[in-house]
Every structure is written in structure tokens, then in C-alpha cells.
Amino acid sequence: MIAYNKQNHTIKLDTPNTSYVLGVREGGFLLNLYYGRRLPDDNLWSLAKRLPSASFSPCDPEHTDFSADVAPMEYPTNGRGDFRAAALSVRNADGNTVTDLRYVSHRVIAGKPDLPGLPQLYVTDDAQCETLEVTLRDPYTGVEAVLVYTAFCDCDVIAKHVRLTNRGEQAVTLERALSSCLDLPSMGFDLITLWGRHTKERQFERRPLAHGLQGIRSKRGASSHSHNPFAALVQTGATETTGEVYGFNLVYSGNFVITAEVDHDATTRVVMGIDPEDFGWLLAPGESFATPEAVHVFSAEGLGGMSRVFHRCYDAHLIRGRWQTEKRPLLINSWEAAYFDFDTDKLISFAERAKELGIEMLVMDDGWFGKRNDDTNSLGDWFVNEKKLDLGRLIDSVHGMGLKFGIWYEPEMISPDSELYRTHPDWCVHVPGRAPSVARQQYVLDVSRPDVRENIFGQMRGVLGRYPIDYVKWDFNRNLSEAGSALLPADRSGEFFHRFVLGTYALQDRLIRGFPHLLLENCSGGGGRFDPGMLYYSPQIWTSDNTDPIDRLSIQFGTSLCYPASVMGAHVSASRRAGYRTKGDVALWGTFGYELDPNKLNGEEREIVKEQVAQYHKYYALIRSGSLYRLICPWNNDYVCAWSFVAEDKREALVTVVRMRRQDDTLFHLKLQGLDPDTIYTVEETGERYSGALLMFAGLEMTDSAWDDGESCKLHLIADGAAEPGVPA
Numbered sequence: 243m244i245a246y247n248k249q250n251h252t253i254k255l256d257t258p259n260t261s262y263v264l265g266v267r268e269g270g271f272l273l274n275l276y277y278g279r280r281l282p283d284d285n286l287w288s289l290a291k292r293l294p295s296a297s298f299s300p301c302d303p304e305h306t307d308f309s310a311d312v313a314p315m316e317y318p319t320n321g322r323g324d325f326r327a328a329a330l331s332v333r334n335a336d337g338n339t340v341t342d343l344r345y346v347s348h349r350v351i352a353g354k355p356d357l358p359g360l361p362q363l364y365v366t367d368d369a370q371c372e373t374l375e376v377t378l379r380d381p382y383t384g385v386e387a388v389l390v391y392t393a394f395c396d397c398d399v400i401a402k403h404v405r406l407t408n409r410g411e412q413a414v415t416l417e418r419a420l421s422s423c424l425d426l427p428s429m430g431f432d433l434i435t436l437w438g439r440h441t442k443e444r445q446f447e448r449r450p451l452a453h454g455l456q457g458i459r460s461k462r463g464a465s466s467h468s469h470n471p472f473a474a475l476v477q478t479g480a481t482e483t484t485g486e487v488y489g490f491n492l493v494y495s496g497n498f499v500i501t502a503e504v505d506h507d508a509t510t511r512v513v514m515g516i517d518p519e520d521f522g523w524l525l526a527p528g529e530s531f532a533t534p535e536a537v538h539v540f541s542a543e544g545l546g547g548m549s550r551v552f553h554r555c556y557d558a559h560l561i562r563g564r565w566q567t568e569k570r571p572l573l574i575n576s577w578e579a580a581y582f583d584f585d586t587d588k589l590i591s592f593a594e595r596a597k598e599l600g601i602e603m604l605v606m607d608d609g610w611f612g613k614r615n616d617d618t619n620s621l622g623d624w625f626v627n628e629k630k631l632d633l634g635r636l637i638d639s640v641h642g643m644g645l646k647f648g649i650w651y652e653p654e655m656i657s658p659d660s661e662l663y664r665t666h667p668d669w670c671v672h673v674p675g676r677a678p679s680v681a682r683q684q685y686v687l688d689v690s691r692p693d694v695r696e697n698i699f700g701q702m703r704g705v706l707g708r709y710p711i712d713y714v715k716w717d718f719n720r721n722l723s724e725a726g727s728a729l730l731p732a733d734r735s736g737e738f739f740h741r742f743v744l745g746t747y748a749l750q751d752r753l754i755r756g757f758p759h760l761l762l763e764n765c766s767g768g769g770g771r772f773d774p775g776m777l778y779y780s781p782q783i784w785t786s787d788n789t790d791p792i793d794r795l796s797i798q799f800g801t802s803l804c805y806p807a808s809v810m811g812a813h814v815s816a817s818r819r820a821g822y823r824t825k826g827d828v829a830l831w832g833t834f835g836y837e838l839d840p841n842k843l844n845g846e847e848r849e850i851v852k853e854q855v856a857q858y859h860k861y862y863a864l865i866r867s868g869s870l871y872r873l874i875c876p877w878n879n880d881y882v883c884a885w886s887f888v889a890e891d892k893r894e895a896l897v898t899v900v901r902m903r904r905q906d907d908t909l910f911h912l913k914l915q916g917l918d919p920d921t922i923y924t925v926e927e928t929g930e931r932y933s934g935a936l937l938m939f940a941g942l943e944m945t946d947s948a949w950d951d952g953e954s955c956k957l958h959l960i961a962d963g964a965a966e967p968g969v970p971a
């Protein structure tokens with residue numbers, strides 16, 4: 243898997259279908275020789291060739307044939323002649339930021355070492371991966387960088403992070419400490435990213451690379467609605483099914499940057515990590531800092547191939563705990579059903595109706611604590627509003643019906659009108675001399691402080707320890723401004739944003755360790771913190787507050803670029819566009835549930851819901867363990883979307899088609915993917931039989947002028963035999 247060629251001083255990391263090659267050049271410069279389809283160990287140094295140097299490129303004083311300006315640097319530093327985006331910039335005791343790293347040693351270990359305090363991919367058995375640690379050191383400051391790479395045996399994934407330690411005698415400040423860099427010898431790529439906003443998360447955007455800098459970032463203190471910490475570089479002309487694709491995803495929930503830079507030689511550098519703006523980390527002698535982990539995927543099978551690698555990897559190596567494999571309860575959430583307007587009896591009535599429909603859990607959303615009847619108060623006062631609610635009676639009734647019970651929290655927030663704020667005004671995120679800004683009438687709580695975390699966890703334990711609660715929805719409804727902590731000295735103020743994220747991770751970790759039975763679902767005004775960092779703690783995330791099934795298509799298609807179906811919170815609501823069938827078909831892609839007042843459903847709607855509940859159970863295993871194929875994407879047309887889940891053994895598939903807008907008189911053949919061409923499949927709904935070859939290469943005839951805007955259909959394909967050559971199915 244990871245092989246060192248001593249003679250050539252190259253290190254090759256292999257996954258089943260990819261290779262990643264490093265070379266150590268004379269002078270100790272660590273270069274990236276290759277990343278792509280799997281290669282044998284053959285003439286790898288030929289891949290280091292770049293133009294000798296541009297006319298203004300500075301050369302290393304002791305190796306005048308080498309200029310970092312034109313070399314494929316593996317972990318580029320600032321101020322030493324490489325003028326592209328640096329991965330590392332350290333302000334030293336002299337006050338300058340010239341940073342240099344040279345190879346010292348490397349080692350290969352079985353398995354994957356822990357990355358303390360940070361979310362990360364994991365393995366359950368050391369045989370599932372190998373890890374390479376390459377140690378580099380700055381000869382002048384003594385700053386040491388250990389580049390840590392894990393190559394997985396069961397998926398084409400390489401995870402990277404960097405551990406920085408001050409081995410010198412004077413304090414330094416990390417001003418830029420990114421997780422990863424990749425230098426590619428071409429600019430023949432398009433950059434794909436996922437932009438968005440509240441209620442319109444993860445919209446697909448594709449642009450050709452141009453000379454200079456392009457990319458995305460978040461300065462919001464959360465990974466954000468605006469940009470997901472994901473990017474793909476796709477070979478020009480690559481499609482959903484063809485072409486080479488590099489996928490990048492940062493396992494982090496705070497400020498981040500992903501930049502692609504094309505230089506004068508038409509090479510492309512991709513760097514990713516914590517956004518250096520508003521970042522600084524003081525490293526006293528002996529202290530260490532670990533960057534978040536970055537996930538890299540290469541696929542030669544187009545965007546779809548890349549997504550399926552991410553999905554398999556995250557289901558197996560990111561989602562943890564009992565809910566990784568245990569069937570998730572089908573839930574009904576009170577938010578869109580009642581907002582703040584509920585009491586014990588109303589919620590019991592929801593549970594009674596839900597029970598009749600086959601729903602398995604009632605989630606009580608915002609409004610149960612302090613004196614909260616609207617969003618102006620009480621965040622931070624995590625005790626039951628007994629004027630409004632008898633929580634013991636509610637949970638007893640719900641459990642008595644055989645349903646599970648869930649509850650909502652927003653632990654990182656504090657309302658100015660709360661007992662907590664009146665007692666501890668200093669606990670909100672703020673800087674001296676400036677009043678903190680409000681958003682949704684709330685401040686942010688400084689969870690970088692251990693005492694604050696202790697208080698919040700203590701309050702949560704008070705409720706979760708007293709009542710038998712099965713599920714927690716963890717919300718986060720504003721971004722950070724005036725970012726500072728009363729506990730941090732001035733020379734550490736740049737550490738605040740990262741410490742805040744570490745505080746959130748520490749709290750979530752404590753919650754799931756303290757209450758291991760809990761199903762935790764993250765949320766941030768919908769999908770404002772939908773990232774692999776959060777998924778390490780919660781196996782599902784509320785995808786968007788937008789539950790309109792047509793709007794959901796572009797949100798769910800975008801989300802699926804790197805996140806599997808098992809994590810995508812998706813509910814049927816009373817939203818007006820499209821009927822209940824379409825709402826159900828779209829929500830079935832995700833965790834599935836309801837977000838409506840079940841008392842308001844009419845007889846016909848109730849029957850549809852019962853059918854949907856039955857289908858949820860019928861297709862659960864196929865959707866969770868099958869492979870996703872995006873057949874027709876919303877970013878390619880305005881009329882129709884289609885996707886399918888195909889079982890691993892290709893014996894079963896579920897195809898869903900949504901007609902967004904009618905296009906009369908247009909022939910429509912839907913070409914399926916991922917089937918076995920030599921197998922005959924029966925369409926359960928019609929009894930028609932087709933070979934996999936016909937379904938994939940010619941397509942299923944679906945022209946039907948009876949389809950109306952917003953309608954959908956599902957087709958369940960079941961393999962019933964091998965296609966015989968020359969014999970019609």
C-alpha cells in the first residue's frame with residue numbers, strides 16, 4: 243500500500259485504483275510527483291519535470307538548479323521563492339515570515355493514529371489502511387511539520403493532515419497552517435463548488451480554471467450555508483459518468499479556504515485548510531498544533547464515480563456509534579407543524595396521529611425551555627418551561643404508544659433576555675469596547691471556554707439524565723461576529739475561531755459519550771453546518787429548512803456530491819408546491835420523516851403517508867447500502883431530475899424521476915446506470931422486463947404527456963435472470 247523506494251527516494255501510496263507519489267529531492271525538498279490512476283513504480287521522477295524556472299524565479303542558494311517557484315511542492319512555505327499560495331507561513335521571533343521546510347525522515351505505520359480533539363476518518367481494524375508520516379523541519383526556526391497521510395485499502399481515499407511543533411527555542415506564530423496542497427501539472431480542469439444561502443444550500447457551480455486565484459471560503463465561524471468545504475477539479479469535458487475527477491473535502495466545521503491557483507506555467511495548485519484570515523496560533527517552544535483533516539478522492543469515472551467513493555468512505559469511516567448500522571427511526575418533527583405554539587396535549591395528539599400512520603419518533607423542536615414562546619429569549623436557559631409543558635407526562639405518553647422521543651437544543655447560543663446572560667454577560671462571544679451584534683435576536687456563547695462548556699453540558703445533563711430522551715437535534719442559528727473570548731490574551735486572539743470549533747467538538751463528544759444511546763442530528767438553520775466535521779458526531783444533519791420538494795432537488799443533488807443518503811435529513815412537509823407523492827419520493831432519498839401537523843391531513847393524504855411509511859421500510863436497505871447514480875441532474879436542465887440506488891450485487895434498483903416542468907412533445911428515454919448489462923430486470927410497477935443493457939445503453943422510454951409539473955414516479959427493478967444472447971427479454 244505505501245512503498246518507499248530507497249534508491250530513488252520516492253514514496254508511493256496506493257489505494258485500490260489510485261496512486262499518490264512523493265519524491266524527496268536533493269536538498270531535502272519534498273515534491274508531489276503524481277496523483278491519479280494507479281501506477282507501477284516505474285520512472286516516477288520523470289513526473290517531476292516542470293519548466294526549469296521562469297526568468298524571475300529565485301533559486302535555492304545551495305541548489306541553484308532548484309526553484310520552489312516552479313516545482314510541485316508538497317507542503318509549500320512562504321517567503322522562500324515559491325510565489326503561489328503557501329500552505330505554511332510562520333512569523334518567527336525576528337518578526338518575518340520566511341518559512342522553509344526540509345525532509346528529515348519518514349515512517350509507515352499500520353492503521354490510522356488518532357487526531358486528538360478533531361473529527362477524522364477512522365478505521366476499526368489496522369488492516370483497513372496504512373499511514374505515512376513525513377517529518378520536515380525548518381533549519382532556522384526549528385519548526386517541525388509532520389505530514390500525515392492515510393491511504394485506505396477499501397476505497398480510493400487519501401486523508402491528510404499536518405502536525406506542527408515548535409522544536410526551537412523561541413515562540414513563533416502560525417499565520418497560515420493549511421491541511422493540504424496538491425500541485426497538478428495542467429490547468430485543463432473545471433472547478434466545481436457548492437454555494438448557497440439559508441433555504442438554498444449546496445447549489446452546484448462549475449467554472450473553467452483561469453490563471454490566478456479562484457476558490458471559496460467561510461469567515462462565518464461555521465462551514466456555512468454560503469460555501470460547503472468541498473471542491474472538485476474535473477478534467478475539462480469530464481461528465482457525470484466519464485473523465486478524471488479530484489474531490490476535496492475538509493473535515494472541519496469552522497472558517498475554511500479552498501483555493502485553486504493557476505500559475506504562469508499553467509500548473510494548478512489546490513490548497514485547503516483553515517482560512518488564514520482571522521487566524522493566528524502562538525506556538526511556544528515545545529507546543530504543537532494539528533490542522534484539520536482533508537479528504538482526497540480521485541476517480542477516473544466522472545463525478546458520479548467520485549461521489550460514490552465519498553459515500554462509501556463516509557458510511558464506513560466517518561459515521562460512528564450504534565447509529566452507523568442501526569435503523570434510524572422514522573420521525574415527525576413539531577417545527578413546521580406548530581412552531582412555538584404547542585403544549586403537552588398538542589404534542590401528545592401529534593404522537594397519537596403519528597402512531598396511527600406508522601411513524602416511530604416524535605421530535606419536540608424549539609420552544610420547550612426557559613420562557614420561550616418566540617425567538618426573542620431564553621437560549622442558554624435549558625430547563626423545562628413548566629408553565630407550558632409537563633415533559634414527564636409527554637414522554638410517558640409518547641413512549642407508552644411505542645414511539646421514541648426527541649428534543650431540540652441550540653447549545654452554542656445565548657439570548658440577551660435569558661437568566662444565563664443576566665448572570666454571565668461575559669460568556670457571550672465579544673471583544674472589548676464593542677457591543678456584540680445580534681442576529682435572530684441572539685448572541686453566540688463562548689464555547690471556547692471550559693467553564694461555559696461545563697455549564698451548558700451540566701444543564702443538558704440535567705434534562706437528558708432525568709428524562710428518557712432518545713434523540714437530540716443540535717441547532718446553530720447565527721454566524722459569529724466580534725469574535726473574541728474574554729479568556730484569551732491579545733497575542734492569542736487569532737486562536738479564537740478555531741478554539742470555538744474545538745469547543746463545539748468537545749461538547750458534542752461529551753454528549754455522545756455521556757449518552758451513547760442518543761441519536762444526534764446536527765442542524766444550522768437547515769444546512770449551514772453540513773460538513774464531515776459534524777458528521778463525526780452526528781450520523782445525520784438537517785439538510786435545509788426548505789422542504790419544498792422541487793427546491794429540494796437541487797439541494798439534495800448538490801449535497802450528494804460528497805455526502806451519502808444516510809446523512810441527509812429529508813422530511814415531507816405541508817409545503818404547497820407538488821403533491822404528497824412527490825414530496826415522499828424526494829424525501830425518501832434522505833433520512834425520511836415528516837414536518838407537519840398530522841391532525842391536518844385529510845383521508846387521502848393519510849393513506850399516502852401510510853404507503854410512504856411502508857416504502858421507507860421496503861427501500862431502507864437499498865438506499866442505505868446501494869450506490870447512488872445521478873441520472874439527470876437539475877444543473878443540466880430545468881425539466882426533469884432522475885436518480886437511482888443500485889444494490890451492490892446489481893440485483894435490485896430503485897429509480898426515481900421527478901418532472902419539474904412539462905416539456906410536451908419531447909421524446910424522453912431515461913438511460914440508467916450501474917446495472918448489469920447481462921441481467922434481465924423486471925419493473926415491479928408494470929411487470930415489463932428489460933435487459934440491463936437496454937436500460938443503460940438505449941434507455942427506458944418515459945415520454946408521457948400525462949405527466950404534470952411537479953409529478954414524480956418510482957420504478958423498482960428486480961433482477962430475474964440472465965439475458966440470453968439474441969433472445970428478446
Ligand code: DGJ
Pocket residue numbers: 577607608650717719765766767768784786787
Ligand atoms: C432552524 C432549524 O433549521 C429549524 O428546523 C428549527 O429547528 C428552527 N431553527 C427552530 O428555531
